[in-house]
Amino acid sequence: MNRREELEEHAREVGFDLVGVAPPTPPPAGPHFEAWLENGHHAGMGWLERNKERILDPRLTLPEAGSIIVLGLGHSRAPMELEGGGRVARYAAGRDYHNVMGRMLKKLARRLDTAGFAGPSRQIVDAGPLLERSHAAVAGLGFESKAANLLHPDFGPWFFLGELLIGEELEPTTAPAPGSCGTCTACLDACPTDALISPGVLDSARCISYQTIENRGPIPTELHESIGDWVFGCDICSEVCPWGRDAPDLSERFGLHDALKDRPLVSWLEDPIPFGERYQGSPLQRPKRAGLARNAAIVLGNRGGDEALGVLLRALSFDPDGLVRETAGHSLARSFGEDQATKQALEGAAEREDDERIAAELRAARARCDDVD
Numbered sequence: 001m002n003r004r005e006e007l008e009e010h011a012r013e014v015g016f017d018l019v020g021v022a023p024p025t026p027p028p029a030g031p032h033f034e035a036w037l038e039n040g041h042h043a044g045m046g047w048l049e050r051n052k053e054r055i056l057d058p059r060l061t062l063p064e065a066g067s068i069i070v071l072g073l074g075h076s077r078a079p080m081e082l083e084g085g086g087r088v089a090r091y092a093a094g095r096d097y098h099n100v101m102g103r104m105l106k107k108l109a110r111r112l113d114t115a116g117f118a119g120p121s122r123q124i125v126d127a128g129p130l131l132e133r134s135h136a137a138v139a140g141l142g143f144e145s146k147a148a149n150l151l152h153p154d155f156g157p158w159f160f161l162g163e164l165l166i167g168e169e170l171e172p173t174t175a176p177a178p179g180s181c182g183t184c185t186a187c188l189d190a191c192p193t194d195a196l197i198s199p200g201v202l203d204s205a206r207c208i209s210y211q212t213i214e215n216r217g218p219i220p221t222e223l224h225e226s227i228g229d230w231v232f233g234c235d236i237c238s239e240v241c242p243w244g245r246d247a248p249d250l251s252e253r254f255g256l257h258d259a260l261k262d263r264p265l266v267s268w269l270e271d272p273i274p275f276g277e278r279y280q281g282s283p284l285q286r287p288k289r290a291g292l293a294r295n296a297a298i299v300l301g302n303r304g305g306d307e308a309l310g311v312l313l314r315a316l317s318f319d320p321d322g323l324v325r326e327t328a329g330h331s332l333a334r335s336f337g338e339d340q341a342t343k344q345a346l347e348g349a350a351e352r353e354d355d356e357r358i359a360a361e362l363r364a365a366r367a368r369c370d371d372v373d
């Protein structure tokens with residue numbers, strides 16, 4: 001058994017589905033990434049700009065790196081719908097993959113160390129200083145798609161990536177994963193916010209995933225309706241992709257987090273359990289309490305109904321976070337703007353509001369009610 005085969009055996013024994021090796025050199029997609037940054041398509045993700053040099057040169061992360069081992073782990077592709085409506089991106093329905101992958105990478109690093117692979121090593125999961133999709137494509141884990149993701153012939157878009165930089169110089173993968181988007185444009189056509197502005201180019205500021213997960217501030221009101229039912233993330237461009245149709249269903253692998261069991265969305269804004277406790281170990285912690293409640297307020301506005309009206313009116317008046325009060329105000333104006341009670345509630349909330357920016361948003365929401373009439 002050669003070194004590569006030995007590595008592959010260790011990776012599979014640890015539980016990874018896919019493994020490949022790329023050299024620790026600047027990734028082929030570097031120029032594309034730089035142009036993307038220059039065009040501001042990273043929206044509020046300033047850390048990408050700040051870490052640009054490191055992202056473009058793996059040896060700035062680990063000077064002794066001889067190889068990048070890229071690992072893939074399939075996840076659920078079963079739709080995750082809350083009782084009574086509201087959708088969560090499939091990858092986020094269960095345990096936080098950062099923790100799971102992080103543990104698996106550590107375990108693999110220990111095994112390789114024991115087996116005599118040269119160190120040092122460094123584990124990377126998501127948001128790390130690597131252009132991981134580009135290295136993964138070099139390592140044969142898939143091909144970069146028009147949806148700006150990575151597609152694997154067996155898993156389609158439904159898998160996570162993680163990387164292990166190690167000192168040992170392993171023979172890089174030479175066979176790229178077969179496949180391409182060809183003439184398909186299903187994801188570009190299906191994106192509800194036109195966030196895929198050209199093949200392979202994502203404008204994060206228009207992407208529901210970015211807005212509902214990474215953005216900590218108000219979500220632009222012109223996107224609220226297009227967000228539809230998505231309370232965390234968005235799977236639309238993956239759902240329509242023909243490459244994922246025969247992917248294995250691995251919903252059991254990460255399970256379903258308790259925070260998503262028997263909890264209709266109307267209960268999300270008035271949760272008696274502290275946020276950190278409720279979402280412990282779930283990826284839904286990322287936007288924090290205010291961000292998740294903001295998303296819930298948008299989706300409740302999109303769904304409408306008496307229960308949503310009651311919850312939104314209470315959030316407008318009593319929610320401790322201005323971001324949520326503001327978003328509830330916009331949802332009320334959008335969906336219940338013809339009601340006299342909504343107009344009065346918005347006027348009262350604007351008067352009571354200490355934060356002048358939020359008060360101005362609530363006055364704008366009130367003004368929009370007249371357009372609804």
Ligand code: SF4
Nearest residue numbers: 191207208234236237
């Ligand atoms: S995740 Fe949703 S909003 Fe973002 S590009 Fe895909 S379809 Fe569009």
Ligand code: SF4
Nearest residue numbers: 145146181184187241
């Ligand atoms: S939907 Fe079509 S164009 Fe989009 S990523 Fe999949 S194959 Fe490529």
